[in-house]
Amino acid sequence: MNTAKGITLLVLAALLLGGCATMSEEECITADWHTIGYEDGAAGQPVAMLGKRRQACADHGVQPNANAYRAGRNEGLELYCTERRGFRIGRAGGNYGGVCPQDLEGLFLMGYESGRELYQAQRAVNEVTNAIQSAHNEREHILDDITEMSAHLVSDEATKEERIELLADIARLKTRHTELGHEIEDMEHELVLREAAFHEVEMRTPYK
Numbered sequence: 001m002n003t004a005k006g007i008t009l010l011v012l013a014a015l016l017l018g019g020c021a022t023m024s025e026e027e028c029i030t031a032d033w034h035t036i037g038y039e040d041g042a043a044g045q046p047v048a049m050l051g052k053r054r055q056a057c058a059d060h061g062v063q064p065n066a067n068a069y070r071a072g073r074n075e076g077l078e079l080y081c082t083e084r085r086g087f088r089i090g091r092a093g094g095n096y097g098g099v100c101p102q103d104l105e106g107l108f109l110m111g112y113e114s115g116r117e118l119y120q121a122q123r124a125v126n127e128v129t130n131a132i133q134s135a136h137n138e139r140e141h142i143l144d145d146i147t148e149m150s151a152h153l154v155s156d157e158a159t160k161e162e163r164i165e166l167l168a169d170i171a172r173l174k175t176r177h178t179e180l181g182h183e184i185e186d187m188e189h190e191l192v193l194r195e196a197a198f199h200e201v202e203m204r205t206p207y208k
Contacts, residue, residue: 023057025062028062029060031057033065034068034069037068037075037076044077053069054066077100081099081101083111086109086110086112087206091116092119111206115207122198129191132184135184136184146177149166
């Protein structure tokens with residue numbers, strides 16, 4: 001199977017498998033089961049996909065050629081079960097369904113675990129980054145609330161009881177604003193550490 005054909009089949013697989021294993025009567029009748037098996041294998045589909053395709057075609061009175069499908073799937077798995085593909089899947093946070101044969105699984109898992117490590121390191125960075133942004137947003141909202149409360153505090157409409165309550169609320173918000181500032185400082189320090197850990201992992205990965 002040449003590279004160009006492999007790439008074409010991968011694109012077709014992505015389109016076909018987007019609708020699971022649903023097949024029309026015409027597709028079942030004219031199906032090239034070797035090619036379908038190859039597409040499923042190249043997409044990392046489990047062998048159970050044949051059962052789903054069998055059921056879909058049974059509705060049209062058509063029986064798949066299981067031998068041709070399995071032979072094609074085995075060829076497709078050779079394209080899927082590579083170290084580079086494993087890395088890509090792990091890097092994207094994807095799951096591995098244990099579909100690779102024993103002789104190919106070792107290299108695939110090496111790539112997958114390397115990619116997964118980089119994915120987790122990136123996720124750790126993103127978590128702190130998002131937390132810092134959330135804290136900044138909360139501080140901005142607090143300042144808006146303080147401004148609004150302060151305006152009402154000095155207005156002629158505010159009663160004595162309301163002013164007492166507003167002063168307490170403003171003091172509470174100012175305390176929270178200060179606490180958030182300290183939390184942001186701590187998180188920024190944590191972010192530096194996590195970014196360093198990410199770059200360390202990135203330097204050890206076989207692919208970028």
